[in-house]
Amino acid sequence: VKSEARGHVRVYESKTDQLIHDRWALQADLGHALRNGELSLHFQPQAEINGRIFGFEALMRWTHPTRGPISPDDFIPLAEESNLILDMSAWILTEACRTAASWTQPLTVAVNLSPIQFQHSELPRLIRQTLVDTGLRPSRLELEITESVLLGDFAHIVSMLRRIKAMGVRIAMDDFGTGYSSLSYLQAFPFDKIKIDKSFIQSIGRTEQAMTIIRAVIGLCRGLGIPVIAEGVETEEQRSFLAQEHCPEIQGYIVGRPAPIRVYGQIVDRLDPA
Ligand code: C2E
Ligand code: CA
Ligand code: CA
Ligand code: CA
Numbered sequence: 001v002k003s004e005a006r007g008h009v010r011v012y013e014s015k016t017d018q019l020i021h022d023r024w025a026l027q028a029d030l031g032h033a034l035r036n037g038e039l040s041l042h043f044q045p046q047a048e049i050n051g052r053i054f055g056f057e058a059l060m061r062w063t064h065p066t067r068g069p070i071s072p073d074d075f076i077p078l079a080e081e082s083n084l085i086l087d088m089s090a091w092i093l094t095e096a097c098r099t100a101a102s103w104t105q106p107l108t109v110a111v112n113l114s115p116i117q118f119q120h121s122e123l124p125r126l127i128r129q130t131l132v133d134t135g136l137r138p139s140r141l142e143l144e145i146t147e148s149v150l151l152g153d154f155a156h157i158v159s160m161l162r163r164i165k166a167m168g169v170r171i172a173m174d175d176f177g178t179g180y181s182s183l184s185y186l187q188a189f190p191f192d193k194i195k196i197d198k199s200f201i202q203s204i205g206r207t208e209q210a211m212t213i214i215r216a217v218i219g220l221c222r223g224l225g226i227p228v229i230a231e232g233v234e235t236e237e238q239r240s241f242l243a244q245e246h247c248p249e250i251q252g253y254i255v256g257r258p259a260p261i262r263v264y265g266q267i268v269d270r271l272d273p274a
Contacts, residue, residue: 027078029064034087038063041095042258045267046110046229046251049243053267055108055142057251058096059258060088076114085114090126097134097141099261103268110142110172115149118156124163131167138168142193145171147179150188158189165190172229177217186224194221198232201252204241211241218247 033039040063043056062070079085093111100109117123131138143164150157165171170192176182178197185191196217203210214230221228230242233252242250261268 023078026064026070026075027082027084030062030075030078030082030084033062033064034084034091036065038065039088039091040260041092041099043099043109043261043264044251044258045256045264046108046249047255048249049239049247051255053107053255053264054249055110055140056100056261056264056268057110057112057144057258058092058099059112060092061258080114080116083116085116086120089114089117090130093126093130094134097130097136100140101134101136105268105270106137106140107268108140108142108170109136110144112144112174113149115146115152118149118152118160121160124160124167127164127169128167131169139170142170142172144174144195146174147182147185150185154188161189165192177213186220186226191226194226194228195251196228196230196247198252201230201232201238201242202234204235204238214242214247215245218245222246 040061042059042061044059045053046055046057047053060072060076062072062075064070076085079088096109096111100107113123127141127143130136131141145161161171171189172193172195173182173185173191174195175197176194177200186194194217196214200210200214200217204214205211218228227248229249229251230238230247231251233239233242233250233254235254238252239250239254256264
């Protein structure tokens, strides 16, 4: 509230107030998004280095009725603050598994998990139930977690991950290399895949350090027998560097953008075997 010279009072919002108000408004809108059918799934292909697509990562999309598309980097944190993430994640898991179960080709589907989901012990039960309900073979489902998941009650979280893995579902470590202690986690849990963070990939051809790190991570994973995938591969220069370093798998715009699954209909419903 700002007093003006002639005794009038003008109410105005500072830039910060506006941002906070936006957050509240957006969070409230997010509460209706699921019911209103504003959430959808995009699928981004994952490929062997030779280009053969073996699966897709499911990525959540929110189209706000007036603001249009809102980035998951903006709305996932809001959903996590309000626990809305639980309902949204249950929906995305069902939707992703149901979609993958409908494909002619037995391709894999990768789903991102939020740290909040691990604070609720029903997670393994939810996953088992979703597999039963959708009929998807557990080996076709991969769950991606970031290091932030492991920052909670470590022993408890590892035991949940083991229960999930015991169902035959695979667990991938996402955004590898961006956290503080990625290496120690490789020892603490038998990950089925490592995803090299796109920040490293985007430095290919720019900084020698990033290329050295990529080389080292690929070598480390080979030594440990953990499959590795490079994410955020956009250019032919990046792809050929990764091929030269024997990186087995890639994901990124060079293979395909995240899109509604119908865009990839010919791949998932190909009648000849892959
Ligand atoms: P992420 O899991 O690391 O997903 C990869 C992000 O990189 C996606 O952004 C994808 O669209 C983008 N990307 C893929 N290929 C390229 C490329 O070649 N170049 C560039 N520059 N970017 C590429 P998106 O879809 O905006 O998602 C952002 C983040 O939001 C995700 O990062 C993930 O952390 C989170 N997220 C998305 N969907 C879900 C979900 O269903 N559940 C949860 N818990 N988190 C989600
Ligand atoms: Ca991911
Ligand atoms: Ca990632
Ligand atoms: Ca990320």
